[in-house]
Amino acid sequence: MDSDKALAVYVDFENVALGLKDLPGPDFDVELVIERLLEKGRILVKNAYCDWHRYQDSRRPLHEAGFVLVEIPHARWSGKNSADIRMVVDALDLCNTRPHIDTFALITGDSDFTPLVGKLREYGKRVIGIGVRNSSSKLLIESCDDFWYYDELAKGKAEDEPAPDKSEKPDGKPSRNRMFKRLAGTAHSMIDDRGEAVWASHVKQVFKRKQPNFSEGYFGYAGFSELLEDGASRGFLEIEKDKASGGYRILSARTRGR
Template identity: 50%
Template sequence: MDQEDRIALFLDYENLALGVRDHHGGRPFDLRPIADALAERGRVVVRRAYADWSYFDEDRRMLTRSHVELIEIPQRMGASRKNAADIKMAVDAVELAFEREYISTFVIGTGDSDFTPLVHKLRELNKRVIGVGVENSTSALLPPACDEFLFYDRLEGVDVPPAAGRRGRAARPAGTG
């Protein structure tokens, strides 16, 4: 058990939920396939999801049942807060990398290339980084930056609509095609 990887999961929830909805025929995001894939890689000790939860009221219960800490990033009327969740998530991940040395792996759930500098920083801090994103809404820049990238669409337990199709394996080491 001492050899088991300790994993911190950070979800850019809006990016994932909207990616699934838009590319999976309106289906809701399901955390279980990600949780199952991570269970094969170690023990998830931190679970956080970042969003304006007023837009994802239905998803709150599913996430809290899975012991995910919901980080509220409210959108204020008339104020642009486009990157507020991204910035908070990045700051929290780097802070955790310093505070909890026993965490060896960081999972960044997003398809947003804005997280590429975070991935590079975590790897510089000697942390393994696994990315998770929806295939058709993930920037081409993000997967090669990670040690491993999991396309949500390819995970066991994800029901992909026939039009979306499946290509290849569930997990792909970074740098491979």
């Protein structure tokens, strides 16, 4: 299954930061990218490359997201391609020493990484590129198995961002509606990727990967099937029961419900 893959994520941070510099909106949101990648599989390696003395404010969110921050001296001291070279060396080393890593996500728009993409694919690895639309090389885009525009991910998140939930519990616990909005967002993305309905058990697996503390019992449901049925009654999910297995498939999902 596509979402059972083992991933390694490499961030050419300065390339992304410069690409976003002239665009409206917040700075680079690493959690947005990680959440999308978790739909593809388990992330086992996270490295981010930059002269971090120049981006002090960006260190904390990356560190909190579990990234190893690899220090790259500024180009004035080490040459323009220092981050490129270090990323290439680390990625190829991982490719050869960790054969179970089958998908590489390269967060950059720099055409200098095109040969790396070609070599990784030559070794049978799947490569996902992620970059800012106006600063991503066409050569790099066309060399990847899949390429996502960061600005489109951010736009999609803003459009799907739930309005303040008046049913939010006063004790700080998230409401059922907010949970369904997040679950429906995951299901919608998976259905969109595959172009077909997905098994509810598979959606739960991916959702748990995003939110390890998720439990249907926490929200008062006896099981996941009961949760799905309630989600359907609220308009978040369209489900279908498989007669042979008794399990549910999710046919469509909406983040706003009824």
